[in-house]
Amino acid sequence: MTVETDESFGGVTPDAARRLLLGAVQAFAERGFHATTTRDIAGRAGMSPAALYIHYKTKEELLFHISRVGHERSVAVLEEAVEGAGDSAGRLAAAVRAFVRWHAEHHTTARVVQYELAALGEEHYARIVVLRRRSEEILREVLQEGVATGQFAVEDIRGTTLAVVSLCIDVARWFSPEGRRTPDEIGELYAGLALRMAGYRDGGR
Amino acid sequence: MTVETDESFGGVTPDAARRLLLGAVQAFAERGFHATTTRDIAGRAGMSPAALYIHYKTKEELLFHISRVGHERSVAVLEEAVEGAGDSAGRLAAAVRAFVRWHAEHHTTARVVQYELAALGEEHYARIVVLRRRSEEILREVLQEGVATGQFAVEDIRGTTLAVVSLCIDVARWFSPEGRRTPDEIGELYAGLALRMAGYRDGGR
Numbered sequence: 001m002t003v004e005t006d007e008s009f010g011g012v013t014p015d016a017a018r019r020l021l022l023g024a025v026q027a028f029a030e031r032g033f034h035a036t037t038t039r040d041i042a043g044r045a046g047m048s049p050a051a052l053y054i055h056y057k058t059k060e061e062l063l064f065h066i067s068r069v070g071h072e073r074s075v076a077v078l079e080e081a082v083e084g085a086g087d088s089a090g091r092l093a094a095a096v097r098a099f100v101r102w103h104a105e106h107h108t109t110a111r112v113v114q115y116e117l118a119a120l121g122e123e124h125y126a127r128i129v130v131l132r133r134r135s136e137e138i139l140r141e142v143l144q145e146g147v148a149t150g151q152f153a154v155e156d157i158r159g160t161t162l163a164v165v166s167l168c169i170d171v172a173r174w175f176s177p178e179g180r181r182t183p184d185e186i187g188e189l190y191a192g193l194a195l196r197m198a199g200y201r202d203g204g205r
Numbered sequence: 206m207t208v209e210t211d212e213s214f215g216g217v218t219p220d221a222a223r224r225l226l227l228g229a230v231q232a233f234a235e236r237g238f239h240a241t242t243t244r245d246i247a248g249r250a251g252m253s254p255a256a257l258y259i260h261y262k263t264k265e266e267l268l269f270h271i272s273r274v275g276h277e278r279s280v281a282v283l284e285e286a287v288e289g290a291g292d293s294a295g296r297l298a299a300a301v302r303a304f305v306r307w308h309a310e311h312h313t314t315a316r317v318v319q320y321e322l323a324a325l326g327e328e329h330y331a332r333i334v335v336l337r338r339r340s341e342e343i344l345r346e347v348l349q350e351g352v353a354t355g356q357f358a359v360e361d362i363r364g365t366t367l368a369v370v371s372l373c374i375d376v377a378r379w380f381s382p383e384g385r386r387t388p389d390e391i392g393e394l395y396a397g398l399a400l401r402m403a404g405y406r407d408g409g410r
Contacts, residue, residue, distance in 0.1 A: 032237030114378065115320050159386070159394045161377075163372060170375035173319065173366075181364070189364045196401045 005104040006109050008073040017055040021069070024062040028112045033063060033119040063116055064124040070106070070113040072133035077102045077136045088146030089200050095139055096194040097187035099168040103175070104183035110172035136165055142146070143198055153199030164194050211314050213278040217270075222260040224250040226274070229267040233317045237267060238324040269329040275311070275318040276336035277352055282307045293351030294405050300344055301399040302392035304373040308380070310386035315377035337393045341370055348403060358404030369399050 006025065012018040023044030027036040038059050042052040056062045081098035085091045103110045120128060140161040146152030154160050171186060181189075211230065217223040228249030232241040245265050247257040261267045286303035290296045308315045325333060345366040351357030359365050376391060386394075 031239040033341065034236045034240035111320075115316075125221075156394055159391075160398065161399055163395065166375045166379060167368060167372050170371045170378070173375070174371060186364075189361055193365065193368055193402050196404065197398050199401065 004202065006106055008069055008106055008109060016045070016047065016051065017047075020047070020052055020055055021062065021066055024059075024108050025066055028063065028066070028116055029108045033116045033151065033201055038062075060119065060121055060124070063112075064120055064121070064128075067113050067117070067120065067124075067128050068131070070109050071128060071135075073106075074099065074102050074110075074182070075131055075134050075138070078135055082138060082142060088142055088149060088151045089195060089198075091142045092139075092146065092152075092194055092198055092200075094192035095142060096164065096168060096191045097184075099135075099165075100171050100187040100190045101183040103168055103172040104186055107172040107175045110169070114169060114172065133139055136161055146198060146200070151200060153201075154197075160197055164197060167193070211311055213311060213314060217274065221252065221256065225252070225257055225260055226267065229264075230271055230314050230317055233268065233271070233321055234313045235239045237262070238317075238321045252294070259401075265324065265326055265329070265365060268317075268324055269326070269333075269407055272318050272322070272325065272329075272333050273336070275314050276333060276340075278311075279304065279307050279315075280336055280339050280343070283340055285371070287343060287347060292401075293347055293354060294400060295354045296347045297344075297351065297357075297399055297405075298396035300347060301369065301373060301396045302389075304370075305376050305392040306388040308373055308376040309391055311379040312380045315374070319374060319377065341366055344369055345404055351403060351405070356405060358406075359402075365402055369402060372398070373408065 006022065009018050009021050009027045012021055020041060024036070024041045025087065026044055027040050036059065038052050039049045041059070042049045045052075056065070078095055081094040082091045085094035117125070117128070137180075142155060143152060143154055143157050143161055143164075147154050147157065167190060171190075175183070175186070211227065214223050214226050225246060227279055229241070229246045231249055232245050236245075241264065243257050244254045246264070246267065249253045250257070261270070262289075272293035282303045286299040287296045300388055322330070322333070345362060348357060348359055348362050348366055352359050352362065372395060376395075380388070380391070
């Protein structure tokens with residue numbers, strides 16, 4: 001696996017706490033949450049296990065912070081994208097482009113966040129669910145607005161939102177930097193497909 | 206986690222080999238491939254570790270057989286669905302309905318198959334890739350055929366195929382038997398969305 005210095009964690013301070021999160025992302029991605037030891041994570045961050053405990057009490061706490069930062073960043077990216085992107089079609093296309101690009105560029109973090117969700121403790125899980133609902137809400141509002149103005153034709157808004165979100169998230173599973181498409185190209189393709197899913201009349205035809 | 210007696214493995218004989226695969230699916234889904242021991246798998250199948258080695262030489266071999274059976278079954282389901290389902294629109298809808306239903310009903314097996322792919326040895330991985338290409342091929346042929354007859358309007362057939370396959374596979378990640386939609390309902394919704402992605406003129410409108 002290539003070393004990924006995910007800038008999503010740039011805001012995490014102090015530096016040691018940030019390095020530990022990056023080490024944990026790598027370890028969880030390679031071996032899975034349950035097969036990873038805090039010793040392994042500390043080692044990747046060039047630290048002792050004792051030094052790790054100054055910043056994070058448990059391995060689960062590391063996973064929670066990875067999930068929190070990952071979700072917060074992807075929600076922020078969605079929010080920025082829909083702001084001032086014009087009409088509903090412009091907003092949907094911008095949202096999908098940005099959300100896809102995030103999941104392609106941060107595929108290692110995104111995989112950990114998505115596939116290790118069940119390893120979170122109850123309270124932490126509840127906090128992450130709130131952030132997950134927010135991404136869905138942003139896209140649902142764009143679809144609702146487009147249906148209200150007649151730009152979109154969607155019968156099942158909740159189901160279509162779920163499908164669009166799912167399509168974007170799954171990019172993290174199959175994306176490879178060595179693959180034939182760049183994150184931007186996938187974003188462009190998927191923006192067109194999402195417009196079609198929304199029943200946009202001129203979308204992609 | 207609920208015990209899943211995945212009938213996809215019904216053809217695996219003898220009975221002990223089948224029970225070991227089912228135990229491995231459960232263990233891998235709960236703890237991940239790397240955190241699972243062959244002792245744990247044998248225990249779930251009500252057997253000793255020594256008895257396990259009669260059937261499978263390594264843990265990786267268990268994963269390979271799970272992946273092989275999972276992929277063979279989902280390819281078979283796709284092939285059956287497109288056969289005799291009428292025109293391109295009918296074939297695409299039938300394929301998506303069947304593929305979605307498989308990934309919802311077999312979400313535990315599908316998750317193991319999709320998320321533990323990197324744990325396969327090189328030779329086994331190569332054999333699984335052939336099966337993965339086959340699912341894409343089946344859907345790509347339906348899209349190509351529909352574009353040729355003018356029923357569909359797709360510029361990027363390869364990219365659209367990838368997106369439709371991805372949308373169906375990701376059902377395994379988020380599907381829950383306790384959720385608000387049944388596998389059949391999701392299949393129906395997604396069949397309509399896939400027709401839209403294919404630019405089918407009357408699809409879902």
